[in-house]
Amino acid sequence: MKRQIEDVKYNISKSLELPMDIIMDLPKLNLVGDGELTIQNHKGIIEYTEGTIRINTRIGVFKITGESLEIKTILSEEITIIGLIKRIEIIS
Amino acid sequence: MLAIKIWNYFKGYVIIRVEGLTLERLLNLSAAHDIYLWDVKRLSGIVLEMKSSTKGFRSLKQVVKKVGCKVTIKEKIGLPFLIHKLKERKMWFAGFLLFWAMILFLTSLIWRIDILGNEQTPKEEIIALLDSNNISYGKIKYQIDKEQIKDILNENYDYLSFVSVTIKGTKLTIEIKEQDLPPEKVDKDYPCHIVAKKKGVITKVIPKNGKAVVERGKVVTEGDILITGILTNEGTDEFIAVHAEGEVYALTRYSSIIREPIVKNEERYTGNSIIQKGIKIGNKGIRFIRGNVDFKDYKEFESEKSIINLESFGIKFPIKITTYEFREIELEEVKQDIDFLKNSNYLEAMKMINEEMPSDVLVQSKNTRHQVDNGILTTQVIIEAIEDIAKKQIIQNKED
Numbered sequence: 001m002k003r004q005i006e007d008v009k010y011n012i013s014k015s016l017e018l019p020m021d022i023i024m025d026l027p028k029l030n031l032v033g034d035g036e037l038t039i040q041n042h043k044g045i046i047e048y049t050e051g052t053i054r055i056n057t058r059i060g061v062f063k064i065t066g067e068s069l070e071i072k073t074i075l076s077e078e079i080t081i082i083g084l085i086k087r088i089e090i091i092s
Numbered sequence: 093m094l095a096i097k098i099w100n101y102f103k104g105y106v107i108i109r110v111e112g113l114t115l116e117r118l119l120n121l122s123a124a125h126d127i128y129l130w131d132v133k134r135l136s137g138i139v140l141e142m143k144s145s146t147k148g149f150r151s152l153k154q155v156v157k158k159v160g161c162k163v164t165i166k167e168k169i170g171l172p173f174l175i176h177k178l179k180e181r182k183m184w185f186a187g188f189l190l191f192w193a194m195i196l197f198l199t200s201l202i203w204r205i206d207i208l209g210n211e212q213t214p215k216e217e218i219i220a221l222l223d224s225n226n227i228s229y230g231k232i233k234y235q236i237d238k239e240q241i242k243d244i245l246n247e248n249y250d251y252l253s254f255v256s257v258t259i260k261g262t263k264l265t266i267e268i269k270e271q272d273l274p275p276e277k278v279d280k281d282y283p284c285h286i287v288a289k290k291k292g293v294i295t296k297v298i299p300k301n302g303k304a305v306v307e308r309g310k311v312v313t314e315g316d317i318l319i320t321g322i323l324t325n326e327g328t329d330e331f332i333a334v335h336a337e338g339e340v341y342a343l344t345r346y347s348s349i350i351r352e353p354i355v356k357n358e359e360r361y362t363g364n365s366i367i368q369k370g371i372k373i374g375n376k377g378i379r380f381i382r383g384n385v386d387f388k389d390y391k392e393f394e395s396e397k398s399i400i401n402l403e404s405f406g407i408k409f410p411i412k413i414t415t416y417e418f419r420e421i422e423l424e425e426v427k428q429d430i431d432f433l434k435n436s437n438y439l440e441a442m443k444m445i446n447e448e449m450p451s452d453v454l455v456q457s458k459n460t461r462h463q464v465d466n467g468i469l470t471t472q473v474i475i476e477a478i479e480d481i482a483k484k485q486i487i488q489n490k491e492d
Contacts, residue, residue, distance in 0.1 A: 072130060
């Protein structure tokens with residue numbers, strides 16, 4: 001049942017060219033160089049240290065590794081991370 | 093970003109240090125509770141440092157209770173905290189305000205009155221006159237009416253040809269220009285020199301008071317001292333200042349040159365014209381060019397018309413439509429009669445000299461010279477006359 005609703009949503013979004021991140025509540029990443037990363041539609045922080053940040057989303061966990069990472073802002077919809085970003089992994 | 097920083101400064105924020113084990117949970121919960129946190133830094137495995145608004149910090153307490161960690165305030169930054177601090181240091185704040193109030197007050201007073209250009213009117217007299225009209229040192233400059241000063245001066249001294257009053261900082265400057273006074277009108281209480289009104293060759297000096305410093309045949313220019321009012325005592329080195337009086341006659345020269353071309357171009361409109369339109373906003377304008385102006389010789393006329401006519405309300409509407417009209421002209425050479433031209437040049441020159449020359453002079457000689465050069469007739473009229481060139485000038489105090 002759930003799977004079917006997802007498919008319908010996907011099809012509507014495809015055919016009407018609506019942004020998928022809004023319709024299907026998918027995370028949206030915006031990376032500026034290697035210094036600033038904005039993640040929209042997150043579901044909370046799992047781990048935060050200077051070297052790694054793990055962020056939960058609807059499709060899995062995003063693991064960001066780098067050096068001297070800082071959370072610049074944290075809001076219910078959006079997280080901005082600054083620091084030297086080396087690797088972004090999606091663990092689903 | 094700067095705008096947000098300034099906004100945060102005005103609202104006030106705190107830098108807090110959180111100690112605990114499940115700090116990620118704290119971040120998630122505060123995000124869910126709409127508590128705005130920023131610049132989150134990991135100091136060690138169990139310590140986080142972050143910034144929070146004062147309002148957010150209050151609601152953070154509930155979250156902290158749930159998570160079970162320790163919060164300490166590291167620093168309070170922002171205007172609300174500064175004001176709070178100042179409330180405790182009332183006298184310091186009062187002193188600060190007093191300082192600015194004093195500066196504002198002291199700079200709004202008149203501390204100096206300068207009078208420039210007075211040669212025949214003593215400075216003390218003008219200052220005393222202003223003083224009796226409530227304008228003196230230590231008055232608030234915003235209360236001083238410049239027009240009133242001008243009126244006072246013009247009423248009391250009818251020989252002033254120009255009065256300008258400016259207030260710059262704490263200095264009131266009055267600049268006047270005097271017409272030449274008949275010498276007997278100058279106040280005799282003040283020492284003065286007799287100076288030259290204009291340049292000339294001295295023919296006769298009649299000193300009545302003071303010591304003549306020029307003699308017959310000397311060439312003087314405007315402003316030179318003729319009869320000095322400062323006398324030296326022979327025995328000692330003391331100076332005595334007196335009110336110099338006397339008459340000084342000198343040979344003066346008036347000349348005037350008129351140039352007029354013998355062949356004159358006369359302009360005549362042919363009746364052809366081109367019209368271009370433009371729009372003017374304020375002083376800047378755009379011209380819509382349509383075709384070139386093909387005329388060999390033309391004159392340009394410009395006229396403006398407001399789009400909306402608000403003249404009746406006394407408002408000038410800034411957007412105007414301008415019309416540029418180019419009218420073609422034809423040039424025609426006309427040769428003028430030389431004798432007639434000479435005569436008209438002479439009359440023109442005499443008119444100019446008569447405007448310059450006072451009526452009570454003794455004309456000694458009159459010379460008229462005509463010269464034709466490259467089709468231009470040059471007429472020079474020179475008049476030499478003997479007149480009294482004495483003018484009194486009050487001796488200003490040394491410290492002025």
